[in-house]
Amino acid sequence: MSAQNFRKTGWPLRFFILILFSAAAFAQPIATQSDQLSATEFARLINDFSEPGGYFFSDNFTSNEDSYLTVVDRLHELGAKGGAYIGVGPEQNFTYIAKIRPHIAFIVDIRRQAIIQHLMYKAIFDLSPTRAEFLSRLLSRPLKADAPGPKDSVNDIVSYLSTVPTDDNFYxxxxxxxxxxxxxxFKFPLSREDKESLEYVYKNFQLLGFDIGFDVNLRFNRRFGRLPNLRELLTKKDPNGKEGNFLASKDDYDFVRDMQHRNLIIPVVGDFGGNKALAAIAAYLKKHGYTVSVFYVSNVEIVLFDYGVRNIFPDFVNNVKKLPINERSLFIRSTFWFYRHPEQLPGYRLCTSLQNISAFLREYDQGLYREYRDLIK
Structure with missing residues (x-):
């Protein structure tokens, strides 16, 4: 139709042009998601988003959750994929990242030592093209010519390295x-305290090897019963007998390593109930067009309810409300067996479960979560 015909039918040409410009605007991406971050930007995000380090009674060298793989199939069924991942704690995050395949990940922990440990992991990923090399460097046990290859299982790698003594020079x-x-x-300057933390963490992995666990001095084990060590976490199978750790699969390891290489797994010092870290992450995700697919909260909520001089769970909820979510966004939560979660499986010390974040927020606003046990009914 010509411009003259538009005028005859009462359609001004300027209206037609407006429609074209509007269509073009809607066709453009409304966000600028990065496929990688520069090292300078990576370090800036850590420093700008982090809060002062806080206290926790354990070193948390490894996860304490023997049930971490029990929700993996359900995550896939519920469409947990892509987007942004937020987590807490040490290496179990790498398994969830490998399964969810997010575009960006933030790991938030109240202890600065935990963030230094994640930077240690990032460096070891960078130095280690293979899974065997990763564990070799982590535990200071040098590989020999007969080391397992890319197609060998994680059990083969663990069995092999269990026979290799640690080496002080390699360390x-x-x-x-x-x-x-x-x-x-990574453009991240280490303070004297950071260097001491790095050496402390790395030395414990050398000294304890596959026996290293959540709590090096075993206070936690004496209170809560025996918890898994690194060997058990790496070789753990899901309820269907399938291996699932990020080191059990070359593809999973390569995915996590690639995200580390692109500076898209960002550790941040922060309290879930604090006034900076989660709020800053939320603002960043919104600005760049990310939606949270999974927020792994572990069992931190018990601390938010019951630990310290006041209940800061409402502060955590306010931070969650700032996050960009949709109706498929999920929490991954873990609880100890003595809380008798209805999804607790026989033979596990902990129960890992999922909850829709939108449903959680609606139920919180209805007053359904007044104490920690309300979360696990």
Missing amino acids: AQNLSLIRKRIEED
Whole structure:
């Protein structure tokens, strides 16, 4: 139709042009999601989003959750994929990241030592093209010519390295490389306290090897019963007998390593009930067009309800309300067996469960969550 015909039918040409411009505007992406971050930006996000380090009574060298794989199939069934991942704690995050395949991930922990440990992991990923090399460097046990290859199982790798003694020279060489990676390649200056934390964490992995666990001094085990060590976490199978740790699969390991290489797994010092870290992450995700697919809260909520001088669970909820979510966004939560969660499986010390975040917020506003036990009814 010509411009003249538009005028004859009462359609001004300027209206037609407006429609074209509007269509073009809607066709453009409304967000600028990055497929990688520069090292400078990575370090800036850690520093800008982090709060002062807080206290927790355990070192949390590894997860304490023997049930972490029990929800993986359900995550897939519910469409938990892509988007942004938020988590807490050590290496179990890598398994959830490998299964969900997010576009960006933030790991928030109240202890600064935990963030230094994640930077250590990032450096070891960077230095280690294979799963065997990753565990070799993590535990300071040098590989030999007969080391497992890319197609070998995680059980084969663990069994092999269990026979290899630690090497002090290998430890010292790797510690130096890890420091250099963090400070020079990741552009993250380490304070004297940070360097001490890094050496403390890395030395414990060397000394304890596959026996390292959640609590190095076993106070937690004496209170809550025996919890899994690194060996058990790595070789754990889901209820259907399927291996699922991120080191059980070359594809999973390669995915997590690639995200680390692109600086898209960002550790942040923060309290879930604090006034900075989660709010800053929420603002960043909104600005760049990300939606939270999964928020792994572990069992932190018991601390938010019951630990310290006041109940800060409402502050946590207010932070969750700031996050960009949709009707498929999920919490991953873990609870100890003595709370008798209805989904508790026989033979596990903990129960890992899922909850829709939107449903959680609606129920919170209805006054249904007044104490920790209300979350697990």
